[in-house]
Amino acid sequence: MGLKFQRLLLVSIVQLLVVAGEFFKPFNVSYDGRAMIIDGKRRMLISGGIHYPRATPEMWPDLISKSKEGGVDIIETYVFWNGHEPVREQYVFEGRYDIVKFVKQVGASGLYLFLRIGPYVCAEWNFGGFPVWLRDVPGIEFRTDNAPFKEEMERFVKKIVDLMREESLFSWQGGPIIMLQIENEYGNIESSYGSEGKDYMRWAAKMAVGLGAGVPWVMCKQVDAPDNIIDTCNGYYCDGFKPNSNNKPIIWTEEWDGWYTCWGDRVPHRPAQDIAFAVARFYQRGGSFQNYYMYFGGTNFGRSAGGPNYITSYDYDAPLDEYGLLRQPKWGHLKDLHAAIKLCEPALVAVRTPKYIKLGSKQEAHVYQDKGQKCSAFLANIDEHNSAIVRFQKQAYTLPPWSVSILPDCKNVAFNTAKIGVQTSIKTVGVDSTAYPNDPLPLKLMAPYEVEYISKTWEIFKEPIGVWSASNFTYQGILEHLNVTKDKSDYLWYTTRIYVSNEDIQFWEENHLSPVLTIDSVRDLVYIFVNGQFTGSARGEWINVTQPVDLNEGYNDILLLSQTVGLQNYGAFLEKDGAGFRGQIKLSGFKNGDLVITESKWTYQVGLKGEYLKIYAIDEKRTVEWSELPPDVTATRFSWYKTYFDVPGGADPIAIDLSSLGKGQVWVNGHHIGRYWTLYAPKDGCQTCDYRGAYDSNKCLTNCGEPTQSWYHIPRSWVQASNNLLIIFEETEKTPFEISIKAHYTETICGKVSEDHSPPLHAWSLPETINGTVLLNHMAPELYLHCDAGNTISSIKFASYGTPQGSCQNFSRGDCHAPNSYAVLSQACLGRQNCWINISNDAFGGDPCHGVVKTLSVEMKCSPSSSLM
Numbered sequence: 001m002g003l004k005f006q007r008l009l010l011v012s013i014v015q016l017l018v019v020a021g022e023f024f025k026p027f028n029v030s031y032d033g034r035a036m037i038i039d040g041k042r043r044m045l046i047s048g049g050i051h052y053p054r055a056t057p058e059m060w061p062d063l064i065s066k067s068k069e070g071g072v073d074i075i076e077t078y079v080f081w082n083g084h085e086p087v088r089e090q091y092v093f094e095g096r097y098d099i100v101k102f103v104k105q106v107g108a109s110g111l112y113l114f115l116r117i118g119p120y121v122c123a124e125w126n127f128g129g130f131p132v133w134l135r136d137v138p139g140i141e142f143r144t145d146n147a148p149f150k151e152e153m154e155r156f157v158k159k160i161v162d163l164m165r166e167e168s169l170f171s172w173q174g175g176p177i178i179m180l181q182i183e184n185e186y187g188n189i190e191s192s193y194g195s196e197g198k199d200y201m202r203w204a205a206k207m208a209v210g211l212g213a214g215v216p217w218v219m220c221k222q223v224d225a226p227d228n229i230i231d232t233c234n235g236y237y238c239d240g241f242k243p244n245s246n247n248k249p250i251i252w253t254e255e256w257d258g259w260y261t262c263w264g265d266r267v268p269h270r271p272a273q274d275i276a277f278a279v280a281r282f283y284q285r286g287g288s289f290q291n292y293y294m295y296f297g298g299t300n301f302g303r304s305a306g307g308p309n310y311i312t313s314y315d316y317d318a319p320l321d322e323y324g325l326l327r328q329p330k331w332g333h334l335k336d337l338h339a340a341i342k343l344c345e346p347a348l349v350a351v352r353t354p355k356y357i358k359l360g361s362k363q364e365a366h367v368y369q370d371k372g373q374k375c376s377a378f379l380a381n382i383d384e385h386n387s388a389i390v391r392f393q394k395q396a397y398t399l400p401p402w403s404v405s406i407l408p409d410c411k412n413v414a415f416n417t418a419k420i421g422v423q424t425s426i427k428t429v430g431v432d433s434t435a436y437p438n439d440p441l442p443l444k445l446m447a448p449y450e451v452e453y454i455s456k457t458w459e460i461f462k463e464p465i466g467v468w469s470a471s472n473f474t475y476q477g478i479l480e481h482l483n484v485t486k487d488k489s490d491y492l493w494y495t496t497r498i499y500v501s502n503e504d505i506q507f508w509e510e511n512h513l514s515p516v517l518t519i520d521s522v523r524d525l526v527y528i529f530v531n532g533q534f535t536g537s538a539r540g541e542w543i544n545v546t547q548p549v550d551l552n553e554g555y556n557d558i559l560l561l562s563q564t565v566g567l568q569n570y571g572a573f574l575e576k577d578g579a580g581f582r583g584q585i586k587l588s589g590f591k592n593g594d595l596v597i598t599e600s601k602w603t604y605q606v607g608l609k610g611e612y613l614k615i616y617a618i619d620e621k622r623t624v625e626w627s628e629l630p631p632d633v634t635a636t637r638f639s640w641y642k643t644y645f646d647v648p649g650g651a652d653p654i655a656i657d658l659s660s661l662g663k664g665q666v667w668v669n670g671h672h673i674g675r676y677w678t679l680y681a682p683k684d685g686c687q688t689c690d691y692r693g694a695y696d697s698n699k700c701l702t703n704c705g706e707p708t709q710s711w712y713h714i715p716r717s718w719v720q721a722s723n724n725l726l727i728i729f730e731e732t733e734k735t736p737f738e739i740s741i742k743a744h745y746t747e748t749i750c751g752k753v754s755e756d757h758s759p760p761l762h763a764w765s766l767p768e769t770i771n772g773t774v775l776l777n778h779m780a781p782e783l784y785l786h787c788d789a790g791n792t793i794s795s796i797k798f799a800s801y802g803t804p805q806g807s808c809q810n811f812s813r814g815d816c817h818a819p820n821s822y823a824v825l826s827q828a829c830l831g832r833q834n835c836w837i838n839i840s841n842d843a844f845g846g847d848p849c850h851g852v853v854k855t856l857s858v859e860m861k862c863s864p865s866s867s868l869m
């Protein structure tokens with residue numbers, strides 16, 4: 001059966017189930033002090049975050065099935081208020097905002113759903129999810145005991161709960177929803193609102209529970225959550241967390257398995273070994289429900305990115321990358337971890353408090369033993385530097401530094417968090433995460449000879465500098481940016497006119513001075529033009545701007561283009577944040593002192609002419625004078641560029657490289673891909689990454705000296721094979737001739753597994769292992785290698801069974817090498833999408849060096865299947 005056909009079949013089965021409506025036999029969800037109780041059974045649960053609007057509906061089934069394959073039981077998502085209600089009481093539940101469809105797809109795949117309604121969500125999402133019109137509700141103050149706010153919040157939360165109930169999506173209706181969240185990390189800011197904060201929190205809890213959803217509610221980071229709401233933990237580590245009552249289970253709502261990125265910053269990564277360590281420690285110490293924030297991060301399409309200054313990619317270094325491909329070794333290592341935890345589930349749910357055994361100064365065991373029946377244990381070494389040999393139940397175990405060994409039967413190690421037994425994948429586009437402890441981060445792979453520019457023929461439309469329509473208005477003084485734009489556009493022109501006398505000109509000439517424009521405080525970005533000429537720019541969060549300017553005798557036009565780059569999404573008093581200018585704007589250096597222009601007459605123009613005309617739309621009716629763009633053009637600021645392009649064949653996701661441009665926005669076939677900005681990260685600070693020791697987002701960084709983001713995801717479902725309309729709005733003088741497009745797929749795969757690695761996890765399900773451990777002890781570890789769907793292993797770059805040295809893309813032979821290494825690998829893998837290799841002397845025709853622990857290291861290439869012909 002062809003792959004395409006298989007996919008189609010799967011999609012139609014899922015669609016059929018979705019139409020049928022009921023996904024499970026109706027079941028109840030409750031909890032006790034140990035765990036969630038699903039349909040009468042305590043469960044150890046793994047959840048994965050996927051925000052539906054950060055992908056397309058066409059991507060959802062694949063993301064959900066890859067989550068399931070990765071050992072996830074639950075999909076978690078926030079609900080995005082400003083996406084669903086962009087205009088008050090005009091709801092959108094379509095396309096990327098078709099939440100009902102998303103929830104149904106999750107149910108159809110047999111997974112549960114955890115819905116975090118908020119409706120404040122933070123999430124690096126524009127304005128934390130609040131619709132911008134909410135600022136204009138008279139008398140409103142967000143997230144406090146304020147009647148107008150509470151009314152709006154209740155209306156939206158009720159709308160969502162009712163919608164889910166009408167669609168029969170709660171567990172007791174046979175739907176997948178097992179848990180809900182109200183608010184988000186309110187505990188972080190509660191004290192800013194004094195006693196009203198607490199009143200609001202209590203109100204929110206009562207309001208939520210009063211909606212009769214019939215499943216438990218949580219509040220994250222809310223130590224004072226009321227009795228009927230579970231307070232939960234968010235963070236890089238949550239072992240040791242205790243909810244505020246013994247009757248509530250230990251839940252980790254956000255396991256930060258990566259981090260978000262700002263324009264101009266280095267890109268954070270979190271090593272798989274450390275995530276596995278954190279998760280294993282959580283279950284070791286009594287945790288029962290853990291959610292990866294994010295399992296798939298995706299893309300901030302359009303203007304949905306939050307602020308200040310969050311980039312368009314929300315990749316998050318998650319187990320599924322921005323494009324939905326497996327990020328290896330992260331995805332696979334966590335899959336193995338989940339399988340190991342699931343092997344322990346019977347013992348974990350049977351025991352309320354594990355037995356604690358101190359094994360050494362920094363080593364400890366937690367044993368879950370149910371009256372001698374079932375027994376599972378976790379052995380931890382929290383020493384960041386040294387490995388340790390510990391004795392547990394009369395056996396010796398070696399624990400690498402900063403690691404946990406999981407023993408589902410209290411004897412055999414099924415998994416150690418520091419020992420990766422799965423492949424590393426390096427993609428054609430972007431940067432992948434860390435491979436092995438102490439390995440340098442893999443570099444960005446982008447062979448120059450492979451570059452194919454998207455087009456040679458382009459058209460241009462010049463965006464006017466300054467006021468462009470009759471829809472402008474004049475006001476005496478400076479208005480706050482968002483009050484004027486209502487966030488309909490990033491851009492707002494402030495223009496005014498000043499008079500310069502001949503005496504001032506003479507004064508400057510005689511004293512070799514030039515006048516200086518100062519703005520007390522600016523966010524997020526301002527471009528300064530004088531008499532139509534670009535003069536300077538500044539960016540930051542409420543920064544002071546000082547700009548020398550050239551003025552002529554007579555009237556001079558001062559044009560300030562204020563820009564937002566994603567609205568603030570975190571903190572108290574968000575409604576007061578605003579953007580644009582604060583304080584005074586003045587010109588200094590005049591003969592008679594400063595010229596304060598804050599209170600002058602300013603003319604305001606919201607947005608760009610091209611935006612207003614929707615010249616990016618595919619069915620754009622209004623006439624725009626496009627003209628041909630000569631290849632040798634000397635471009636000026638603010639141009640719209642247009643071309644048509646074809647996409648690489650096959651099903652691999654695609655990405656466009658915009659690093660040859662400056663800053664702007666991009667549309668494909670009328671779909672808003674997002675903002676782009678070629679801001680370079682600092683040159684230093686990307687040192688070798690070590691998984692050992694407590695993680696923070698500054699620890700493992702890439703992209704030093706590189707643009708923070710070069711590649712932008714174009715979802716497959718937004719393009720056809722050829723003739724796709726590409727529209728770019730570029731703010732700098734850069735031209736579009738060097739834009740390239742590429743399929744995103746795993747190009748290089750590597751594996752490195754030693755003989756002393758634990759046997760494969762599937763061995764635990766063999767019948768022989770139920771009563772004994774004999775077989776397990778004799779099962780060889782194995783290496784599983786795979787290319788993305790539609791790709792096959794096309795060549796072997798390196799293969800050595802023996803004592804190979806180095807790491808991915810840098811392997812070399814050691815003293816010991818089985819001569820048939822290459823032949824064994826070729827036979828097993830070439831031309832296939834997947835292959836398995838046993839790590840044993842038998843598999844390699846005998847022992848190449850007696851008495852030495854052997855390792856298999858391999859590096860292979862994957863290529864789209866068709867290109868093998």
Ligand code: GAL
Pocket residue numbers: 121122123124184185234254259260
């Ligand atoms: C949390 C917040 C999330 C997200 C995360 C950082 O504090 O609850 O919504 O913003 O930080 O990615």
